[in-house]
Amino acid sequence: MRKENNLLTIAIDSPAAAGAGTQAKLIAKEYNLLYLDTGKIYRFIGYLKLKNKNRLKYDFVKKKIKVIKFRDLNNVKLLNDKVATQASIVAKDRKIRNIVKNFQLKCANYPPKKFNGSILDGRDITSVIMKNAKFKFYITASLEVRAKRRYIEFKKLNRKITYREVLKSLKNRDYLDKNRKISPLKKTKDSILINTSKLSKKSCFKKIKAIIDKKYINGNL
Numbered sequence: 001m002r003k004e005n006n007l008l009t010i011a012i013d014s015p016a017a018a019g020a021g022t023q024a025k026l027i028a029k030e031y032n033l034l035y036l037d038t039g040k041i042y043r044f045i046g047y048l049k050l051k052n053k054n055r056l057k058y059d060f061v062k063k064k065i066k067v068i069k070f071r072d073l074n075n076v077k078l079l080n081d082k083v084a085t086q087a088s089i090v091a092k093d094r095k096i097r098n099i100v101k102n103f104q105l106k107c108a109n110y111p112p113k114k115f116n117g118s119i120l121d122g123r124d125i126t127s128v129i130m131k132n133a134k135f136k137f138y139i140t141a142s143l144e145v146r147a148k149r150r151y152i153e154f155k156k157l158n159r160k161i162t163y164r165e166v167l168k169s170l171k172n173r174d175y176l177d178k179n180r181k182i183s184p185l186k187k188t189k190d191s192i193l194i195n196t197s198k199l200s201k202k203s204c205f206k207k208i209k210a211i212i213d214k215k216y217i218n219g220n221l
């Protein structure tokens with residue numbers, strides 16, 4: 001496998017439910033990029049932990065990540081508040097982060113040939129996983145706006161949870177993700193800040209696309 005320098009690489013970090021995933025999917029489609037939602041990997045591990053009565057062996061996680069498929073990450077069972085909380089707990093563990101690092105690096109640097117590049121979103125993408133990405137964004141929104149959006153998503157999935165519970169859970173995850181010792185969520189100096197609180201999906205996408213198109217013309221940077 002060969003690492004190509006002309007890949008369009010985009011790194012996004014954001015707190016939960018800020019709209020990063022929605023934007024990343026739109027950008028991936030627009031520029032034909034491989035998209036990896038890295039939060040889903042931590043959710044997958046959180047889910048394994050819950051399924052194993054809160055016990056998790058590193059060797060077991062290693063084996064699972066070695067054979068992980070994109071379809072495992074699209075499992076609707078991962079879209080659950082308990083799993084999300086568990087994800088942010090396992091994500092504090094340095095050994096767990098090291099286990100999932102290679103998979104993320106492979107997606108970021110060696111996307112299949114049919115793609116023009118890669119786009120990853122998460123908490124440590126701009127600061128650790130894709131330090132040299134051609135574009136870096138920090139996407140955020142107010143806690144209330146994020147809680148409202150997540151609450152609506154849960155309702156659509158028939159999840160039994162109140163708005164207050166969603167708000168509390170996001171606040172707790174923000175705290176864990178921003179204050180942990182290893183790979184905390186932060187806006188790097190070279191990331192462009194996008195606040196989606198008052199933006200529609202479409203206008204947010206337009207804004208991001210304008211930034212990319214300014215540098216990326218006819219498939220070249």
Ligand code: C5P
Nearest residue numbers: 016038039040042087088091122123124
């Ligand atoms: O993005 P999502 O809300 O699905 O992420 C679930 C959890 O996984 C986050 O709250 C965070 O603790 C963890 N995570 C992380 N690093 C990433 C992506 C997610 O620590 N790159």
